[in-house]
Amino acid sequence: MIPGTAGPVVLFSLPLAAAIVVFIRPRWSVPVTLGTGAVLLAVALWLVGVVLQQGGWRQDIGGWTAPLGIGWNVDGLSATMLLLNAAVGLAGAAFHAARPAPPATARDPRFFWPLWLFLWGGLNALFLAADLFNVYVALEFVSIASVGLIGLVGGSAQAAAWRYLLATLLGSTIYLLGVALLYGRYAALDLALLAEGVEPDLVTAVAAALMTLGLLLKAAIFPLHFWLPAAHGRAPPAVSAVLSAVVIAAGYYLLVRLWFGPFAPLLGTGVATLLGLLGAAAVLWGGLLALMQRHLKMLIAYSTVSQFGYGLLVFPLVAAGAAHPAWAGAVMLVLAHGLAKAALFLAAGAIILRHGIGRLEALGGDQRGAVVAWVAFAVASASLVGLPPTGGFVGKWWLAQAALASGGYFWLAVLMLGTAFTAAYLWRALQAAVEPGWESGGEPPTLSPALGLGALLLALSAAALGLAAPLIARLLDAGPGVSG
Amino acid sequence: MGTAGVIFDGLLALALVWLAWQATRAADLFHAVVSFIVFGLLMALAWVRLEAPDIALAEAAIGAGATGALLLSALDRLVTREGRRTVLYEPGAAWGFWIPAGAALLGALTLAAWKLPAPGLGDEVLASLGASGVDHPVTAVLLNFRALDTLLEIGVLLLAAVTIWSLGRAPSPLVPVMPSPALPALGRLLFPVFVLVAAYLLWRGSHAPGGAFPAGAVLGAGAILMLLAGARPWIRSSEHGPWRWILSLGLAMLLAAGIAGTVMGQAFFQYPPGTAGPLILLLEVAAGLSIALLLFALYLRGEPCEHGYRGSGP
Structure with a gap:
């Protein structure tokens, strides 16, 4: 055995x-x-x-x-x-x-x-x-x-x-x-x-x-x-x-x-390109709609539509011959997205419990009880945007390498534009924290400190994933096939 | 197959397509539900023609019986008559997307099915039947070769019951007042027959078409019939009492059987040599009981009362 x-x-x-x-x-x-x-x-x-x-x-x-x-x-x-x-x-x-x-x-x-x-x-x-x-x-x-x-x-x-x-x-x-x-x-x-x-x-x-x-x-x-x-x-x-x-x-x-x-x-060029184009459309359309949301959780939900578009870029890049960096990059992005997105939703849950409402313009002002959640939100955002040394950065870096190696400049442009959208809508959410917000009468609800902690740990592991990049690369070395 | 067989199959196929069309396009919901029930019965006939009596039994009991009863009682809860007469489709969306998409799908499937060699795994199953502990190939597949699928399927049933409980309480009264005094008597008379048929199917499963799924479906359908005939739903959602245990019994036993293999140093779900036959019978009894109760629980359309209906019932 x-x-x-x-x-x-x-x-x-x-x-x-x-x-x-x-x-x-x-x-x-x-x-x-x-x-x-x-x-x-x-x-x-x-x-x-x-x-x-x-x-x-x-x-x-x-x-x-x-x-x-x-x-x-x-x-x-x-x-x-x-x-x-x-x-x-x-x-x-x-x-x-x-x-x-x-x-x-x-x-x-x-x-x-x-x-x-x-x-x-x-x-x-x-x-x-x-x-x-x-x-x-x-x-x-x-x-x-x-x-x-x-x-x-x-x-x-x-x-x-x-x-x-x-x-x-x-x-x-x-x-x-x-x-x-x-x-x-x-x-x-x-x-x-x-x-x-x-x-x-x-x-x-x-x-x-x-x-x-x-x-x-x-x-x-x-x-x-x-x-x-x-x-x-x-x-x-x-x-x-x-x-x-x-x-x-x-x-x-x-x-x-x-x-x-x-x-x-x-998986010829035609199928791969079709899947890649669906991914590109998802990245841009999801990003645009996320930018237009007024509710914190809806913004994060549209971000999911956008982020999984990156995953589909793996098909045209692999079909163009850049198998290893594209494959590892896509999986890395899915992992980093998973940790960061879960952190964002849990942090948003804590923030909304603190303010009693999820509208972006209502989330400012007094942040007692939601500080840990906002920190988690910021760290997770850094990984989702792809700031070094987070997991999001490494994933995008590998995808970009694959695009450059195979001459896929269109896919590279999608990657860049998507990153700009991600930065913009997450900045909007973070901006809401320091705005005046809506005056809530009375004391803020007392929340368990454990509420923001899970989000913080997830966000930190999304960031630390970048440091574990060599290990992830080795894990995925065998490629996407199934062992017989 | 003779000419008569071909003509019968052709008529059957045409009737199925026509009933499916009726079920989805009828403006009157009652009409649609009845079409759906008849569709289930004819589908069972089609399975018989395909020499799959196990699936035919399950289709008749679940597809036509239990699902039909559920749809009818859902219809009953649409309060207004206008609510029952709805235009179920928008002509624009139907002709612009769904009908072309459906036709394309049907065309592609027909073309693909035409070219299918359809080798199947029948010979492999028969070759390994001797080591499976049972003499009926379907039971061997369900509870030995692919027992992991069966575990997950029973899990899906339990999960569906929990999901329905999570949506709210069961409506009260569960069934409208009976117009006919003969029905309760008939229900009481018939229920022992349902129990007998279910037990027979369960026992038969080791060597002939039958087994836990058809037996559970027949027993569950019998219980639903009793309910329709005016019996009180005896199942409780209370933590005390046996009901939650019986609902979970099938999944728990299958899990235990799987883990036991690993604990004894073998593969997950590997039965110890020589014990496959009795173990499978034990698992079938547990699964059959759970399936019957789960189907009954699904029919209640919500979490049953915690401590009984006396006083709160009709």
């Missing part, structure tokens, strides 16, 4: 088991979730260490090998995504546990904890899965848990949750049609097996088109992003954090897995 195979078992089983426990015994929710989160973070860190030492591996489930059985795939990409999920999951849970009790008139989100743990488990299952149908079931898991979490606060959030449900179910169904075609054509669902046998014929092309469309919808890539801002803007802060940081990244993760795995023979 390879050392490390117990890691995926824990990462898969523990959140689901904990979800059952907190469903049956709600009063144990907070200690069980935080304890589970601490263990999951430790195991994910350890798993990254094991992958650094011995490279990735595949482990069979139930003792059956593919094509009959299902497997888990652990490599640099999946290990980093598992780590991102653990970090955001723990910070979000801590935020939710530390927030002041909602007023008696508000809906009591009693089922937050089981849904949170179910989402965690579904995401871990997805990042481990090496089988297209197993991925589909994990996607359903993630979708339904996300819908439940978005709708928890009731009111307009429930309408947003409903729209999200329709969009994400449509995405799953289209994805599943593609999976069925691939199974009918190759009698295999395993990513590595398919990668060996795929031929660029009509059936494969239709399957690839369907699965890509479904995943683009789930990753809210322009122009299929219509459902994202309301859903991410209206959910509770911890939920917005995990949705923007990890759930969207899961859709992107699958796109990368598929196009650099089974569909690699189909």
Whole structure:
């Protein structure tokens, strides 16, 4: 047995088991979730260490090998995504546990904890899965848990949750049609097996088109992003954090897995350029709309639409021959974005709790109780913009290197323009802190100091990711393929 | 297949497309829901024609039965008659986007399906059936070869129930007053039959079409029928009492079976040699119970009362 195979078992089983426990015994929710989160973070860190030492591996489930059985795939990409999920999951849970009790008139989100743990488990299952149908079931898991979490606060959030449900179910169904075609054509669902046998014929092309469309919808890539801002803007802060940081990244993760795995023979210049153009449009359109928002959380939500555009630039850059820096740069950006965006949403949650309102012009004035949150917001902004030495800087630097090496000056221009937009809208948010603001009568609410702390830790790790760049480069050295 | 078979299949396919069109385009929601239920029944027939009786059972019980009952009761809660008669589509969006997109998708799928060699994995499954602990290939796939999928699917059901509970309390009264006094009697008379059929399906699963999903679906549908016939929903959301345990039982047992493999030094979900047969039966009973109760819980449309309906019910 390879050392490390117990890691995926824990990462898969523990959140689901904990979800059952907190469903049956709600009063144990907070200690069980935080304890589970601490263990999951430790195991994910350890798993990254094991992958650094011995490279990735595949482990069979139930003792059956593919094509009959299902497997888990652990490599640099999946290990980093598992780590991102653990970090955001723990910070979000801590935020939710530390927030002041909602007023008696508000809906009591009693089922937050089981849904949170179910989402965690579904995401871990997805990042481990090496089988297209197993991925589909994990996607359903993630979708339904996300819908439940978005709708928890009731009111307009429930309408947003409903729209999200329709969009994400449509995405799953289209994805599943593609999976069925691939199974009918190759009698295999395993990513590595398919990668060996795929031929660029009509059936494969239709399957690839369907699965890509479904995943683009789930990753809210322009122009299929219509459902994202309301859903991410209206959910509770911890939920917005995990949705923007990890759930969207899961859709992107699958796109990368598929196009650099089974569909690699189909990735000609045309497809790659099309995906790149969608990314470029997302960067600019999302950035422009973020700049026009008046509500702090909506601004951050539109920023997610914009930032995932960078991720799609990996396709034209790799197709143009700059594989390594482009690939590592895109993954680095997704990681840095995940940590920074979760930090922004949690900080925004604390700031809005402090001021009682989310309008940008109301957030100024007296900042007692929100100082840590604003510091976290600023550090996370630095990483999102890409100031050295943050993770955002390293990711953009690698992407820029790839663009220069392959003569992709158009993509370089997109990168620059997107950075200018990011700087502009985040500056607007930070500017709001030092404006006079709206006079609130009476004392500010007393908030637990732990509220801003999770955001600060996430923001600092987004920044520190830049210092760990050599390690990340080594982790992703094996490239995007799936180990067989 | 003879000419009669081809004609039957062609008519079936045409009827399915026509019913799908009715279900999505009918201006009257009641009409749409009935079309959807008939669609589910014909779909079950189509699965029979495709020699997939397991899926046919599940489709009839869940696709037509439980989903149809849910849609009808949702319809009942739309208070105004005007609310039931809505234009479900905007002609502009329909003809400008959805209909062309749907036609393109259908065309691409038809073209692709035409070229499918469709080898499947049937031979591989049969070759490994001896080591799976059961004699029915579908059960072997669901609870041995791809047990991880089944674990996640039962997890999705539990997750869906928790999500529905999180949306609010179950409406009260759950069902409108019954116009017919015969229905409660009929419901009481039929329920033992549902239990018997479910138990039979569960036992059959090891060697023939059946197993946890159809058995759970039949039992759940029977419970829903009892409810429609005027029975009080006996399930409680209280932390005390067995209900939360039974709802979680299927997922918990599958997780335990998976972890047990690792603890014994084998792969996740690897059954110890010689125990696969009895273990699978145990897992099927647990999963079947959970599935039945989960389907029933989904039908309640919200978190049930914590401490019983006496006094608060109709």
